[in-house]
Amino acid sequence: MIPWRVGERRSSKRRAATLAICNLQNTPVDDLCDLRIYAKTDIVMSTLMQKLGLPIPEFVLHRRLAIRVEADKSGRSSVTVEGVDVDGTPVTFLKSVKLKNNRRTAQAEPFRIEYRGSIDLGTQLEFELEFMGHYGEPNLDISHAYLEEGDREVLYFLAYNPQTGEWKASRQSGNVEDESKHMKDSDGVKKEDEEMEVDEHLPSAGLQSPIW
Numbered sequence: 535m536i537p538w539r540v541g542e543r544r545s546s547k548r549r550a551a552t553l554a555i556c557n558l559q560n561t562p563v564d565d566l567c568d569l570r571i572y573a574k575t576d577i578v579m580s581t582l583m584q585k586l587g588l589p590i591p592e593f594v595l596h597r598r599l600a601i602r603v604e605a606d607k608s609g610r611s612s613v614t615v616e617g618v619d620v621d622g623t624p625v626t627f628l629k630s631v632k633l634k635n636n637r638r639t640a641q642a643e644p645f646r647i648e649y650r651g652s653i654d655l656g657t658q659l660e661f662e663l664e665f666m667g668h669y670g671e672p673n674l675d676i677s678h679a680y681l682e683e684g685d686r687e688v689l690y691f692l693a694y695n696p697q698t699g700e701w702k703a704s705r706q707s708g709n710v711e712d713e714s715k716h717m718k719d720s721d722g723v724k725k726e727d728e729e730m731e732v733d734e735h736l737p738s739a740g741l742q743s744p745i746w
Contacts, residue, residue: 552568552569553566553567553568553569554567554568554569554570554571555567555569555570555571556571556573556575556578557571557572558572558573558574592695592697593695593696593697594693594694594695595669595671595693595694595695595696596691596692596693597617597625597627597691597692597693597694598617598618598619598620598625598689598690598691598692599615599616599617599618599663599676599689599690599691599692599703600614600615600616600617600618600622600687600688600689600690601613601614601615601659601661601676601678601687601688601690602614602615602686602687602688603653603659603680603686605652605653609651609652610648610649610650610651610652611649611651611652611653612646612647612648612649613633613646613647613649613653613659614644614645614646614647615628615631615640615645615647615661615663616628616643616644616645618689624643624644626643626666627665627666628643628645628663628664628665628666629641629664629665629666629667630645630663630664631645631647631661631662631663631664632661632662632664633647633659633660633661634660634661634662636649653680654680655680655681655682656679656680656681657679657680658677658678658679658680659677659678659679659680660675660676660677660678661675661676661677661678662674662675662676663675663676669694669696670696670699671694671701672699672701674692674701674703676690676703678690688705688706689705689706690703690704690705690706691703691704691706
């Protein structure tokens with residue numbers, strides 16, 4: 535662990551190192567530290583930033599949501615909704631997905647909802663997303679327009695501000711695979727989210743503040 539390594543360097547005098555520990559309870563490496571603070575980290579860091587005259591950046595939670603419409607050989611459609619990472623790897627942050635059009639709710643991954651027939655092009659699929667709630671996130675309504683045939687995945691960028699209790703969502707042009715390729719430059723280095731282009735902005739969801 536990093537605290538042990540810093541403390542050992544200090545005690546061995548191999549390198550000049552200073553270890554400060556901020557924790558409400560005692561830790562196994564308290565004897566190795568130069569400064570011991572019994573307090574909450576948020577309070578200590580906000581006070582430190584204030585003393586240094588540095589602004590604290592606003593925290594915004596970012597999520598990626600993939601929606602995929604598929605059809606089997608008989609023409610029956612299904613809709614799959616899941617969280618994904620930048621490379622398309624599934625990520626767990628949803629608790630349930632409700633499709634308002636047919637009152638069905640998927641409560642386990644993969645969040646897949648079956649149709650008795652086919653989904654017509656131009657259909658607006660109204661989803662209600664329920665999150666795990668680790669950040670006090672309220673539910674979010676997403677209106678997804680089924681515009682193209684085939685097993686095409688559409689990616690949405692979600693941003694939640696815990697201070698305001700509001701979600702913002704934007705629809706990304708291209709599918710999940712396109713985004714993974716887009717996030718790598720010629721050297722294979724991933725780019726920041728701000729460099730991506732979105733083709734459709736959804737209105738902010740004016741939702742109630744979370745319960746802390």
